[in-house]
Structure formats: C-alpha cells, structure tokens
Amino acid sequence: MNDFFAALSADNLSYLLQGLGVTVGVSIFSIIISLIVGSFVGIAMFEKIPYFSSLIGTLNNIVRNLPLLLIIFFTYFSLPQVGIRLPIFWSTVVAMSFFEAAMLSEIIRGGLESIDKGQFEGARSTGMSNKQTMLYVIMPQAYKKMIPPLISQLISLVKDTSLASGIVLADLTYRGQVVYAQNSHYIVPILIFMTFAYFVVNYLLSLLAKYFDRKLA
Amino acid sequence: MSMIEFKDVEKYYGHFHALKDINLKIDAGETVVLIGPSGSGKSTLIRTVNGLEEIQEGQLIVDGYDLHDPKTDMNKIRKNVGMVFQHFNLYNNKSVLENIMLAPRLVLKRDEAENKKIAMELLERVGLADKADNMPSALSGGQKQRVAIARSLAMKPKCLLFDEPTSALDPEMVGGVLKVMREIAQDSDMTMLVVTHEMDFAKAVADRVIFMADGAILEDASTEEFFKAPKNERAKQFLSQVDSH
Ligand SMILES: Nc1ncnc2c1ncn2[C@@H]1O[C@H](COP(=O)(O)OP(=O)(O)OP(=O)(O)O)[C@@H](O)[C@H]1O
Ligand SMILES: [Mg+2]
Numbered sequence: 001m002n003d004f005f006a007a008l009s010a011d012n013l014s015y016l017l018q019g020l021g022v023t024v025g026v027s028i029f030s031i032i033i034s035l036i037v038g039s040f041v042g043i044a045m046f047e048k049i050p051y052f053s054s055l056i057g058t059l060n061n062i063v064r065n066l067p068l069l070l071i072i073f074f075t076y077f078s079l080p081q082v083g084i085r086l087p088i089f090w091s092t093v094v095a096m097s098f099f100e101a102a103m104l105s106e107i108i109r110g111g112l113e114s115i116d117k118g119q120f121e122g123a124r125s126t127g128m129s130n131k132q133t134m135l136y137v138i139m140p141q142a143y144k145k146m147i148p149p150l151i152s153q154l155i156s157l158v159k160d161t162s163l164a165s166g167i168v169l170a171d172l173t174y175r176g177q178v179v180y181a182q183n184s185h186y187i188v189p190i191l192i193f194m195t196f197a198y199f200v201v202n203y204l205l206s207l208l209a210k211y212f213d214r215k216l217a
Numbered sequence: 218m219s220m221i222e223f224k225d226v227e228k229y230y231g232h233f234h235a236l237k238d239i240n241l242k243i244d245a246g247e248t249v250v251l252i253g254p255s256g257s258g259k260s261t262l263i264r265t266v267n268g269l270e271e272i273q274e275g276q277l278i279v280d281g282y283d284l285h286d287p288k289t290d291m292n293k294i295r296k297n298v299g300m301v302f303q304h305f306n307l308y309n310n311k312s313v314l315e316n317i318m319l320a321p322r323l324v325l326k327r328d329e330a331e332n333k334k335i336a337m338e339l340l341e342r343v344g345l346a347d348k349a350d351n352m353p354s355a356l357s358g359g360q361k362q363r364v365a366i367a368r369s370l371a372m373k374p375k376c377l378l379f380d381e382p383t384s385a386l387d388p389e390m391v392g393g394v395l396k397v398m399r400e401i402a403q404d405s406d407m408t409m410l411v412v413t414h415e416m417d418f419a420k421a422v423a424d425r426v427i428f429m430a431d432g433a434i435l436e437d438a439s440t441e442e443f444f445k446a447p448k449n450e451r452a453k454q455f456l457s458q459v460d461s462h
Contacts, residue, residue: 122306122365125267126320126372127296136319140310 007189012179016190019175020197022089026171027158027201029093034100034157041101042108043134063102069163071095076167092164100157107153111146112138144213151209155202172197219278220245220376220408221266226275228261228432235261236272237433243425245375248402248409250419250440253429254455259412262429263378266410267291267298280375296324299369303381305361307353307368313340314349317368325372332371339367343397359390363397370401376408377401383415391415398422416459420444428452 008016045057063071075095079086086094115138123133165174176194180186221243228236235258243249251259264270265277268284268291277284280297307316317336321327327335340346343363345356353361362382369377379398383391395418402409402422413419419426419440426443428436428451436449447453 116306118302118304118306119308121269121300121302122308122368123320125269125295125298125300125302125306126368127292127324128320129292132323136323137308137310144310 001185002188003183003185004189006183007179007186008193012186016172016175016179016193016197019170019172020201022169023158023161023171023173023198024201026089026092026096026161026164026169030096030100030157030161031154033093033097034104037097037101038104039108041105042112045105045109046112060102060105063099064106066099068095068099068160069166071099072164072167088164088167088169092161092167092169095164096157096161100153103153104150107146107149108142111142111149114145115141147209147213151206155205158202158205159198218245219243220247220280221410222276222278224276224278226265226272226277228258228265228270228272235432236265237431239275239434241427241434241437243408243410245408246406247424248422249411249425249427250423251410251412251427251429252414252416252419252455252459257429258432259429260380261432263300263380263410263412266376266378267295267300269300292324296372297375298378299372299374299376300378300380301362301365301369301382303385305353305358305365305385307361307365309353311353312349313345313351313353313356313364316353316364317371320368321371336367336371339370340364342400343367344393357390358386359393362386362390362394366394366397366401374407376410379409379411379413381412381414383413414459416444416456428455430455 041056041060045053045060047053072092072095075098076088076091079091079094119137119141120133123137124130128136161169161171162173165171165177168174172194176190180190219242221241223239223241226236226239227234228239239262251263253259261270265272265284266279272285275285279294282289282294284291284294307313308319311319314333314336317339318332321332321335322329337346337349340349343366345360345363345367348356348360348364353364356364366382382398383394386394395415398409398411399418399422401407411418411423423440426436426438426440427434428443428447428449430451436443436447436452438447443452444456447456
C-alpha cells in the first residue's frame with residue numbers, strides 16, 4: 001500500500017527538491033530582510049523616540065496579532081490592485097518579511113531591555129555616544145541573549161513558508177500535495193519525505209545558531 | 218576657578234521634588250565628600266553633574282559648560298567628568314583591559330599602542346595588572362571597583378564623581394578601594410566629589426563636607442569644622458548615628 005519507490009521516483013524527487021529550493025529561497029530572503037527590518041524596528045521601540053516609537057509599537061502589535069496566512073493572502077491579492085505586481089515568490093517574501101520583522105523586533109526590543117541600565121551609564125559616563133554605547137556594549141550582550149528566541153522564531157518562519165501553498169506558491173508543501181494527489185499510496189511516503197526535508201533545513205539552521213552563539217561568547 | 222557650580226538648581230522626578238534650591242561651588246582640585254541619610258538626594262545630585270539626570274530649573278555649570286542648555290554636548294563634558302558607581306558597571310562583554318581601553322579608543326581616538334600602555338600602567342597602579350585578560354565576572358567586588366576606577370582615569374578626566382563606591386563591597390574589600398581613591402586625591406589635581414558613608418575616609422581626604430537631607434543642602438563646611446561640631450541639628454544627629462556603627 002505505501003509505495004516508497006514510485007512515490008520518490010527520480011521525476012517526483014526532482015520535482016519535490018525544486019519545491020524545497022523554493023522553500024529555502026523564500027526562507028533565506030525573508031530571514032535576511034526580517035532580521036534587518038526587525039532590528040531597526042526593535043531598536044526604534046527600545047529608544048523611546050517620542051511619538052515614533054509608540055506609533056511603531058502600535059503597528060507592530062497589530063501585525064503580530066494577525067494570522068500570517070491572512071497577511072500572505074492580503075499581500076498577494078491586494079498589491080496588484082495598487083499597481084504592484086510581484087511574482088508569487090516575492091509576494092510571499094514580502095508577506096513573510098513583514099510579519100516576521102514584527103515578531104523579531106519584539107524579541108530584539110526585549111533583549112535590549114534585559115540589559116542592565118548600569119551598562120549604559122558606565123559607557124555614557126566615559127563620554128561614549130549613544131550609538132557607540134549601543135554598538136560596542138549593549139548590542140553584543142543583547143544579541144547573545146536573543147539568539148535562542150531568535151532561532152526558534154526563524155525555525156517557525158521556515159515552517160510557516162508552507163502557508164504560502166495556499167496561494168499556490170510551488171514550495172515543498174504544495175508540491176508534496178501535488179505528488180500525493182496522483183496516488184493515495186504516495187501519501188505517507190511523501191509526508192515522511194517532507195518531514196525529513198523540513199527537519200534537515202531547520203536542523204542546519206540550529207547548527208548555524210550554535211556556531212554564532214559560540215563566536216559571540 | 219570653579220569646576221562645578223550649582224545656581225538655584227531644582228530637580229523633579231515627576232511631581233517629586235528631589236533637589237531643592239541647590240547652590241554649591243566646587244573648585245578645581247578640591248575633594249568634596251557628600252553625606253546624608255538614605256533618600257536625601259545624594260545620588261541624584263552627583264548624577265546631575267555628568268548629565269545622567271536632568272535638572273528642571275536653575276543653572277549647572279560644569280567645566281565651563283551650562284548643562285541646562287540644550288545646545289551643550291553632554292559627551293564633551295563626560296569626557297572630562299568620570300564616574301564610579303556603587304555597582305561598578307563594568308562592561309560584561311569585555312575583558313578588564315578592554316573595559317579600560319574602549320572609551321579612549323572611541324572617544325579620544327588614542328593611538329592603540331599608547332592606549333594599551335596607559336591602560337596597563339593604570340592596572341599596575343590599582344594592583345591588578347595580572348587580571349588584564351580576565352573577564353569582569355572573574356573578579357571580586359573590590360577588584361571590579363578598582364578596574365572601574367582605572368577605566369575612569371584612562372580618560373584623564375578633570376573631575377571624578379564617586380557614588381558610594383564601597384557600599385556594595387564586603388568589608389575586607391573596602392580598604393583597597395579607599396586606598397586607591399586616597400592616592401588619586403593626594404597625587405593628582407583632579408576634582409573629586411564623593412558620596413560615601415566612610416567617615417574616616419572623609420576625615421582623611423576631604424577638603425570639605427556637604428550634608429544633605431530631604432533634597433536640600435543643610436551644611437557645607439570645611440572637613441575640620443564639620444567633624445568638630447556640625448552646626449546643623451540633623452547633621453549632628455546623622456554623625457552620631459554613623460559614628461555609633
Ligand atoms: N528615577 C527616579 N524616579 C523617581 N524618584 C526617584 C528616582 N530616583 C530617585 N528618586 C527619589 O529621589 C529621592 C532621592 O534619591 P537618591 O537616590 O538621590 O537618594 P540617595 O541620597 O542617593 O539615597 P541612598 O543613600 O539610599 O543612595 C528618593 O526619595 C528617591 O525615591
Ligand atoms: Mg544613592
């Protein structure tokens with residue numbers, strides 16, 4: 001009944017691996033963009049700039065409380081209406097980056113706030129500017145504390161790319177469904193393959209995290 | 218020339234009136250000890266001097282700059298006014314040597330070899346040259362505080378502020394820190410403003426003693442006069458309590 005060999009034929013495998021490529025591609029772009037944007041937003045919220053910080057904080061709260069799927073749909077269907085036509089790949093990257101930046105910014109703000117105020121005062125009292133203090137004293141300590149929650153958020157980012165199969169992004173999950181729709185004997189083998197593939201990607205991500213963790217220590 | 222001058226300074230935390238009509242002049246090279254009961258505003262006053270706390274009214278002139286003027290560049294003043302904290306505030310992510318070298322490198326753009334030489338000399342001076350490569354977490358409280366003092370001195374400030382530098386230390390660690398402070402007071406022409414409960418230190422080192430209570434300065438006298446017979450009633454009370462410890 002489970003037909004592993006036919007399910008994972010060379011054709012199917014190559015088709016699935018291309019899907020994995022799409023998943024990894026969307027993830028990598030979204031991770032890079034959301035880390036950059038999330039850092040700026042997190043720092044902006046932390047700095048308590050009048051009006052600006054609370055505005056960003058409110059927007060952030062709204063985004064964080066929406067389902068990611070809704071944001072993916074919204075980006076895909078509404079951007080064309082304002083004249084922005086993106087291929088489905090980039091539309092997904094935009095939606096994921098938007099959502100994940102909001103999630104990451106909260107982790108980054110929290111990490112910055114967990115640093116003792118004395119570290120600031122020590123640095124500022126030697127004449128270092130706010131920027132120098134953040135760069136050389138606060139952020140290195142904060143990022144070290146943030147690594148575990150950042151990584152678990154990024155791992156869920158990779159998993160959540162599968163939501164974009166809902167707008168027919170040809171990622172791993174979508175292609176898995178296409179393959180097992182051909183033959184019900186393929187379902188379990190394909191699901192096992194997908195499990196394995198997501199696991200490998202995320203396991204590599206956590207190894208990368210351990211590497212950075214050690215480098216920062 | 219005066220290094221620090223408070224003119225009719227008022228400081229509020231929200232509605233709480235923390236500093237009341239402060240008038241105070243400290244000359245360059247003077248060593249002044251600030252005492253008073255808990256909550257009297259000693260930390261608040263000393264922290265206004267390098268702008269860690271803002272004042273709401275009056276004038277506060279430090280090293281010729283008016284701190285209440287929004288145009289004043291605070292970092293310029295802090296370059297010349299160091300601070301030593303009760304809880305040391307060493308950078309947890311930097312070695313002892315890096316703690317000392319960081320600000321001179323970034324703020325003064327001191328040449329790297331020169332920077333290291335000065336830092337090592339300072340570590341020598343506070344008796345911790347062998348700890349240069351340790352992380353702060355590997356030091357005792359007294360050692361941390363001596364590193365913190367070296368970190369301040371590395372900027373070659375004109376003025377050093379100390380906010381209860383020995384209060385968080387085990388008793389056997391206090392002596393070493395006070396000794397370093399005494400040497401600074403005696404060997405340099407730096408202005409020192411020290412909040413402390415160490416009366417023996419005050420007697421030995423201070424030129425002047427200032428007594429605060431409830432946000433106001435109640436007595437400002439030479440060390441000798443103050444310890445012989447404080448004029449203010451509350452100062453008298455305070456002294457007798459401290460002495461009985
Ligand atoms: N950030 C703040 N916000 C509100 N009130 C404050 C703040 N900092 C200090 N205060 C209040 O101001 C008063 C003076 O505090 P301060 O820390 O200057 O006293 P202190 O003389 O240094 O006391 P201690 O000997 O306990 O260190 C206290 O009543 C304190 O509660
Ligand atoms: Mg205090």
